[in-house]
Amino acid sequence: EAQVTQNPRYLITVTGKKLTVTCSQNMNHEYMSWYRQDPGLGLRQIYYSMNVEVTDKGDVPEGYKVSRKEKRNFPLILESPSPNQTSLYFCASSFGQDYSPLHFGNGTRLTVT
């Protein structure tokens, strides 16, 4: 089944403790991206990647890192999480043309205390 898989679905952590949210897709998509969703703000793009080893900042990259060493994986890294990073995070992928639809994962709800 074609899908984007995020792990974990729920994560509670403390300020400053490094964490990684994994994202994997099995559709051979070139394009992958991360979003955070906050009430009243919609989705905001954190980082995106056009292909392996190619990443770019989105609207809200501060406090986040990404890497794209393999086509199928695009992990989101929070080196030193803070409470303002408490949010619902989505990973998405597509073939990369501007008309290609995004396929979304089911989300990761992160709480930083």
Added chain:
Amino acid sequence: AQSVTQLDSHVSVSEGTPVLLRCNYSSSYSPSLFWYVQHPNKGLQLLLKYTSAATLVKGINGFEAEFKKSETSFHLTKPSAHMSDAAEYFCVVSDFDRGSTLGRLYFGRGTQLTVWP
């Protein structure tokens, strides 16, 4: 810079009545435009996309959207609402000229659709 404005944060309709969710955009390009739907505790799913000269776009589940360049609008409609349409809807604009590679995407803040029986 690109931006998307969804004009209503909440829309309530009765089952069987028409749905109108409004979206205006600004873009330096001739962008691609999308509508996505999010059901509770789920990721987003594509409803429809505008990428061609056809200004009226048909999507899944009976939804349509009309691209009006002069009004920079891309409103989503459905003739008859169903209870299963209750969800949050997002209008999205791409960063690049139509036909280019996908880059940054800009999401509206969402419209919560409530459908009353």
